[in-house]
Amino acid sequence: xxxxxxxxxxxxxxxxxxxxxxxxxxxxxxxxxxxxxxxxxxxxxxxxxxxxxxxxxxxxxxxxxxxxxxxxxxxxxxxxxxxxxxxxxxxxxxxxxxxxxxxxxxxxxxxxxxxxxxxxxxxxxxxxxxxxxxxxxxxxxxxxxxxxxxxxxxxxxxxxxxxxxxxxxxxxxxxxxxxxxxxxxxxxxxxxxxxxxxxxxxxxxxxxxxxxxxxxxxxxxxxxxx
Numbered sequence: 001x002x003x004x005x006x007x008x009x010x011x012x013x014x015x016x017x018x019x020x021x022x023x024x025x026x027x028x029x030x031x032x033x034x035x036x037x038x039x040x041x042x043x044x045x046x047x048x049x050x051x052x053x054x055x056x057x058x059x060x061x062x063x064x065x066x067x068x069x070x071x072x073x074x075x076x077x078x079x080x081x082x083x084x085x086x087x088x089x090x091x092x093x094x095x096x097x098x099x100x101x102x103x104x105x106x107x108x109x110x111x112x113x114x115x116x117x118x119x120x121x122x123x124x125x126x127x128x129x130x131x132x133x134x135x136x137x138x139x140x141x142x143x144x145x146x147x148x149x150x151x152x153x154x155x156x157x158x159x160x161x162x163x164x165x166x167x168x169x170x171x172x173x174x175x176x177x178x179x180x181x182x183x184x185x186x187x188x189x190x191x192x193x194x195x196x197x198x199x200x201x202x203x204x205x206x207x208x209x210x211x212x213x214x215x216x217x218x219x220x221x222x223x224x225x226x
Contacts, residue, residue, distance in 0.1 A: 034058025
């Protein structure tokens, strides 16, 4: 189930968007100000963010900039009540992928969301081979090599490594990894993730006890570094 973070201080608008995205099968997370929106963007690892430009505590522009400064490439669609060209340009320059000007129809916004998610998926599908350090992974052939010697990775380990690489630089919560790799939805088996990460580190890391690539983010989850 894809997850959308809606950062909107207008409660009526936020609830309308929550109803619309829920109907379309999205897991919806709401934030009513920029500060909580930034925190939830880091903690809940959404697949897409719908971000209002004018927000209390922290503007949408500042939220977008800080998300990008954390090397988070999550798609962001900016909402603005203004029709001025300068606001649209500022949103795009801050790192937003698209914008929608209020008032808008939910169908228009959802079409934009589908478009950015489709682009992300197409980019991910292009990652058929990937190299880091002395490791080379060929996802198409389900083969991995370290220093030229083949590694024995299980199908689950390949799927886990693929997801980590496709979202490299992002902090991935254990719950999100469960959803994506094990298809568990809201089941608290986070220890399963930890055990598979430990096995994967032993195979790809030079020093598994001090990993260079799959690093632990305390109390949150993991991040794949390149």
